[in-house]
Every structure is written in structure tokens, then in C-alpha cells.
Amino acid sequence: MSTNQPQDIVKLALDSHDNIAISFSGAEDVVLIDIACNLAEDVRVFSLDTGRLHPETYQYIEKVRDYYGIEIELLSPNSQDLNQFVKQKGLYSFYADGHQECCAVRKIAPLRQHLADLDAWITGQRKDQSPTRSDVPQQQKDTAFSTTAHTVTKYNPLANWSAAQVWQYIRENDVPYNKLHDQGYNSIGCEPCTRAISPHQHERAGRWWWEESTKKECGLHMINVVET
Amino acid sequence: MHITFVKKILANGQPCQKCADVAKRLLDSGQMSQISETVIADERDPNSVGMQLAKQHNVSRAPFFIVYEDNKKDSAAKIYTVYFKFAKEILGRESSKSEQNKEILNDNPDLDFI
Numbered sequence: 478m479s480t481n482q483p484q485d486i487v488k489l490a491l492d493s494h495d496n497i498a499i500s501f502s503g504a505e506d507v508v509l510i511d512i513a514c515n516l517a518e519d520v521r522v523f524s525l526d527t528g529r530l531h532p533e534t535y536q537y538i539e540k541v542r543d544y545y546g547i548e549i550e551l552l553s554p555n556s557q558d559l560n561q562f563v564k565q566k567g568l569y570s571f572y573a574d575g576h577q578e579c580c581a582v583r584k585i586a587p588l589r590q591h592l593a594d595l596d597a598w599i600t601g602q603r604k605d606q607s608p609t610r611s612d613v614p615q616q617q618k619d620t621a622f623s624t625t626a627h628t629v630t631k632y633n634p635l636a637n638w639s640a641a642q643v644w645q646y647i648r649e650n651d652v653p654y655n656k657l658h659d660q661g662y663n664s665i666g667c668e669p670c671t672r673a674i675s676p677h678q679h680e681r682a683g684r685w686w687w688e689e690s691t692k693k694e695c696g697l698h699m700i701n702v703v704e705t
Numbered sequence: 706m707h708i709t710f711v712k713k714i715l716a717n718g719q720p721c722q723k724c725a726d727v728a729k730r731l732l733d734s735g736q737m738s739q740i741s742e743t744v745i746a747d748e749r750d751p752n753s754v755g756m757q758l759a760k761q762h763n764v765s766r767a768p769f770f771i772v773y774e775d776n777k778k779d780s781a782a783k784i785y786t787v788y789f790k791f792a793k794e795i796l797g798r799e800s801s802k803s804e805q806n807k808e809i810l811n812d813n814p815d816l817d818f819i
Contacts, residue, residue: 500819502818502819525819558802558803576817577807577810577811577817578807580810580816580817581803581806581807581809581810582803582806584810584816584817584819585806585807585809585810585816586802586803586806588816588819589806589809600819602815602818606815606818607814607815607818613815621809621812621813621816622809664818666817666818684817684818685817
């Protein structure tokens with residue numbers, strides 16, 4: 478499986494599930510849409526509209542919708558939960574106490590609700606995006622969103638591709654891309670939590686740069702455990 | 706029932722933030738009294754009790770809970786690395802959706818790129 482090309486994985490995913498959708502972040506994962514639209518006519522795509530995206534990203538989502546002639550389902554946060562969160566914490570609490578709470582309301586909750594009605598989803602996750610993604614497989618049971626009654630399968634067709642390979646595909650196939658990429662934005666998320674980076678910085682440096690990496694680390698470093 | 710709560714100390718000596726969060730939830734909900742023992746997995750000390758328990762049970766995340774049905778630890782251990790599942794199945798406490806969503810993100814840090 479690890480040597481399969483993204484096209485093979487997308488085809489496998491679409492052939493294996495009727496109830497499947499592509500997650501589109503409004504960035505270079507547009508490659509997945511391009512691949513899927515070359516394989517099938519009825520491609521389902523969704524994006525998480527956190528309400529805090531750049532104007533360029535909203536314009537880009539619209540451009541992708543027009544270019545491929547597809548519907549893109551925009552998932553919004555639950556208004557009651559969001560109102561309560563903003564009322565209590567304000568609009569920029571993530572700078573003080575981390576982005577998790579905001580992401581949980583604006584991203585995880587709507588994503589979780591949406592995946593409860595899907596059997597599988599396709600993401601643009603790549604191993605080279607972050608240390609936390611270094612072991613991303615091309616296909617996996619999604620343990621985060623599967624329940625005892627409902628298994629969700631996650632496909633990561635780009636897992637083994639580098640950023641350079643993704644951009645080579647975009648250029649060779651004239652795939653539309655987000656204008657922010659031309660302004661030094663590598664990884665694109667919400668406006669307050671994304672910044673442009675220099676060419677030699679890792680793309681993670683463009684997201685949540687104010688947070689300590691140790692606070693993101695929940696793993697136990699088992700390499701330190703020795704026999705007694 | 707015997708429940709062991711394993712908390713982590715990071716390699717830099719700082720307490721694990723998530724472990725502290727879980728401990729606070731246990732305290733605030735009055736459920737800490739149901740925890741039989743709390744031990745430390747100190748990344749600076751591979752022989753610390755928690756690190757040895759992690760190795761014994763093949764656990765790679767912290768915090769985690771080890772649950773035995775009887776106090777003698779004769780039964781098979783159940784391991785929980787997700788607090789809200791532990792709270793629901795063992796303590797009979799259903800976490801709020803908000804708590805669950807935050808924990809999902811904490812346990813799957815790659816999701817924040819979605």
C-alpha cells in the first residue's frame with residue numbers, strides 16, 4: 478500500500494465506498510479534487526468553514542466550485558456552541574491559552590457531526606507536514622471518529638508525497654490554487670492562526686507559532702524505557 | 706475495582722498539560738476518590754513506575770488509566786488512553802460534547818490541519 482500513487486488510493490476509496498467525501502481545506506489539497514474529478518462524476522466535497530478563514534480562501538473555494546463544477550458543502554460551527562464560546566472567551570483566546578478549544582468548536586465538532594453520516598473520507602494529510610503526521614498511512618480506520626456502532630475509514634492519498642510533488646502536480650495540471658501561496662503562506666488555516674513563512678522554514682512554523690511544542694506532545698517517549 | 710492513573714512528566718521536567726487537565730477534571734467532578742493510585746511516568750527516568758507500566762501494557766500516550774475488575778489485579782487489565790471513554794465506561798460519567806471534542810483534538814494533533 479505504501480508505494481501506491483495518490484490516484485490509486487483515490488480510486489480505491491471511491492470504488493470501496495458510496496458514502497464518501499473529500500475534505501478540502503482551501504489549500505493545496507485541491508489536488509485530491511482534481512484527481513477525483515478525473516475518476517468520477519459525482520464527487521462529494523466538504524470544507525470546514527470556521528468563520529475565520531482568509532477572504533482569499535473563501536474566494537478560492539468558490540473558484541474551485543466553479544472550475545470543477547462541483548458542490549462544496551461548507552460545514553459551520555454549531556451557532557449556540559460558538560456563541561457561548563465567544564461570549565466566554567472572546568475572539569482571540571487562542572493566543573492566551575492555546576488553539577485547541579477554538580478548533581474543537583469551529584472544526585472538530587462540525588467535522589465529527591459530518592463524519593457520523595459518512596463511511597469514509599479523503600484527506601490531504603502528508604507525512605512531511607508535521608512531526609505529528611510522520612506516520613500517516615494511506616488508508617486507516619479513523620479511530621478518532623469511529624464508534625462501536627459506526628466505523629469510519631480515512632484515506633490519505635498524499636501521505637507519501639512531498640510538498641514539492643504536490644506543487645509539481647498543481648503546475649503540470651494547471652490546477653487552481655489559493656493566492657495566499659504566492660504571498661508566502663505555506664500551510665493555510667484560519668486567518669488569526671496562519672502566517673507567511675520564509676522559504677526555508679517548515680510549514681508548521683506558519684501555524685500556531687506562539688505555542689510551545691511541548692504542550693502539543695502527548696506521546697510517551699518509549700525509547701527511554703529500558704528493561705529492569 | 707483497582708484503577709491506576711498514570712501521569713507524565715516531560716523530559717524537560719515540566720508536568721504534562723493534558724495530564725494536569727485530566728487530574729483537574731477528576732478532582733472537580735469528585736471522582737478522584739475512585740482512583741486507587743496515581744503514579745508518575747517520568748520521561749527522564751525510564752525506571753519510574755509509570756514508564757514501566759507503559760512498557761508493560763504497551764501504551765505510548767499519556768495520561769492513561771489501568772483498570773482491573775478486582776482489587777487483586779488478577780483480572781485482565783483494561784487500558785484507557787482517552788479520558789472521556791474511561792469516564793463513561795468506568796466512572797459512569799458522560800463527558801460533554803465540548804469536552805469530548807477537545808480531547809479528540811488533543812489526542813489527534815494532526816487534525817488541527819484539516
